[in-house]
Amino acid sequence: MRMDVDVLIVGAGPAGLALGIDLARRGVDALVVERGETLAPGSRGKGLQPRTMEVYEDLGVLDHILAAGGPYPVGMVWADGEQVGEHAMFDPMEDGEEGCRFTVPWMVPQWRNQEILLARLTELGGTVAFGREVLRLEQDTEGVTAHFRSGGPVRARYAVAADGGRSAVRRALGIEMRGETLDPDAALVADVRIPGLDRTWWHLFPPSGPDSGFLALCPLAGTDHFQLVARLPEGTDPDLSPDGVRKLVAARTHLAPEAVTEVLWSSDFRPRAALADRFREGRVFLAGDAAHVHSPAGGQGLNTSVQDAYNLGWKLGAVLSGRAPEALLDTYEEERRPVAEHVLGISTAIHRDEARRGASTRQLGLDYRRSSLSEETRENPGPPAAGDRFPDLTVDGVRLFDRLRGPDWTLLTLADGVFLVRPDGYVGWAGATQDGLGAYRARVGLDGSSPSRRPGTDAFRP
Template sequence: MNGTQVIIVGAGPTGLTLAVDLARRGVDFRIVERSPRHPAGSRGKGLQPRTQEVFDDLGVAEEILATGRVYPPIRAYAGERVVWEGRMHEPREPEAAVPYPMVLMQPQWRTERILRDRLAALGRHVELGVEVTAFEQDDDGVTVTLGGAERVRCDYLVGADGGRSSVRKGLGVGFEGETSETERMVLGDVRATGLDHEHWHTWADMATRTMRVALCPLPGTDVFQFTAPFTGEEAPELSLESFQRILDEGSGRTDIRLTEVAWTSLYRVNVRMAERFRVGRVFLAGDAAHVHSPAGGQGLNTGVQDAYNLGWKLAAVLGGAPGRLLDTYEEERLPVAADVLGISTRLYGRAKRGEEGAHARDEETQQLLLGYREGSLAVGERGGERAPDATLGGGRLFDVLRGPHFTLLALGAADAGPVEEVNARYGAAVRAHTVAPGGGTGDLVDVDGLLHEHYGKGLVLIRPDGYVGYHGGEAGLRDYLAAVTAG
């Protein structure tokens, strides 16, 4: 029987993020995808600022930024007449603490391609057309049947295989929530004449201010994402002719012509969350664990955060860290998923009711404020918070954090002794630095004083996923490191 350390089921953004993270950590794994080909649709097109920070760490941010764009202005029409124009997100400039302040538009097919290219550069590839047909676990591992014939033994199995997850169903884990049979939407990637590519073009019912049809230009392409909600039992045909009819009726215009439909989908409003994110040696992540309304662009991004949380913990335990570290995956991610589900549901409700300003998005959707303050890995005043970026002499804090390691910062008058001890004991697994105020002398210099203002004096241990684990004095640091590393 073949063996590997981890099997990832599903090669969407969640599975690919986990695969890239495990690959750079030297974990042996396989990533399998039931579909015989990679998907082509734009689908989840919004990348939140926190996701861009994750992609910075994984080595794909440069291409993501180069090929994406900020969301274009929304232009609302009554027929041919422009009746309103505005933005979903107010423009923000990068700051020392927040280098990626704007939501980025990127068709999902390209996000996945960029992640696959990064995975290939790390020497790993997705296995297409491979379905998990059965699995069983015991105290020592999981036996997975692939394609009905091949049996593979692994230490851990991760289901990142979408809302209809076969892994979740195989576990017998409930998927609580509701699916609306009356509130649905047709989506497609279309080419069209008669519209510019600098605006998100929308037509709404003027009485209720609810959307009828919209075309959003996708960056780096001549394609629009077509969206149109509908009610009733009978779904429209997913064809060029049907989409043209929906556009004509929804816009009241005949001068806009659709010339090609490249991808189509029928979406039902689906709001559900798994009862558990872990059963023994099997984990659920992304849409396999939670599904949201599309409002607020949270689904893809939350899946990426799931994978980013799980990756370093799997690698640590496989490398010898205490197994109870894996308990913190569900402990940390399930409450976040519940909060995000609430945000997207609330935003969808506002849009459905036609509330004024329902298009606007603020910092609650950017995922920069999400954290794990109530979790067992959060120790000290700033424990569990996202670690902000900062300007250092010759670079940024994110440059120091980038990679699969923990980072220890000794600020102010903190004794350099812990830094020397940690570097000697943990090597590349924990990189420790003294941080001097601006004008001072240290491994790192806090040019603007942001780090000292934020943390004060003392020791700050930043986890591999960019959250503060430990914030305090020397006394508790050794015990904390013993709980999260193999040292």
């Protein structure tokens, strides 16, 4: 049967757009479909962790992300209209965390993040079709056919569900999402304008009584907006109207209702932690919130979603080009599901005030050491080991990340070993010499391709 595209991506959130970019730069014919008529509004996930910033640099959007955002402010705690203390939101870098250009999360409202990703996708020749709601999928041995509420069907070799925590595709596939509601109370989130409120601080208003609740106002970098987050009393129906938001601010802060001059967007949610039973069904893959749902407390959900896309993109590209066997796609779930499960534990612990935002939330230490793609042949491996993220090092004045950037494998020969680095920046194979490298390449299906050796890459001697 004729294929309309190689890959159909359902959902134009950060995961879907990042995957579209990664595939487009590899020459893969992919189509992103989105049921909404536009990109989703609202600040939602606003924090980009250091590892995601590295991914964005490779995808070609970092400069725009840096220009659009800024660092997080320090928290200022209020009580009875008085400032009573500061609160550091993130722990500083620890020993052993060196090797990264970025040390703290970078704040960019999600709506702006998505705009930047969409612009990059368009620049690379990619497409997003809006107003295309998937009703059902049909699979066979050759591909996937998607049927929509409006418009004709689309036939693809593979499909990726990146359509959020309530994923219609996941439900259609019959994949269970198991987890727990972390808080019985609903929460309200909104983007508001409050002229005159000091943007130096992330304003924190703890509960002032048994009938009150927590409220925070975070200045959104790159805008004149604040993100409002408030916990609502149990059994309360959120009032998402502008007047409802104004009344909530007035009830829990020293601000008058009219201080909120505009409510640009509002929504409600119940914090939940859940994980899909599997990340693949035949030729359909789950990515992002369709595969795992986090409490927003740890700033992990969006970042884990983008890194799902970064893991899956190079594997789809290699298989579709014929350079790797289809078995390579099995390693997507093998690698990403354990990571998602681990990160969910971190998010939940932070939500329950059992952990701090620090080294574990920066996501630099996440690894694939137990993956079948990771092979360590040294007797006494020092960091990085096979399966680790390769650090952002400068050798003889040359930044190695500049050598690693791009969609290919890269062979690095350094004084402490030989490293075959995957397209997503993780070490696939490591050895004291190149002995055994050929066998690894044959095992993982790289015999038909050559790792990139950009000028000088294999000659560095720190």
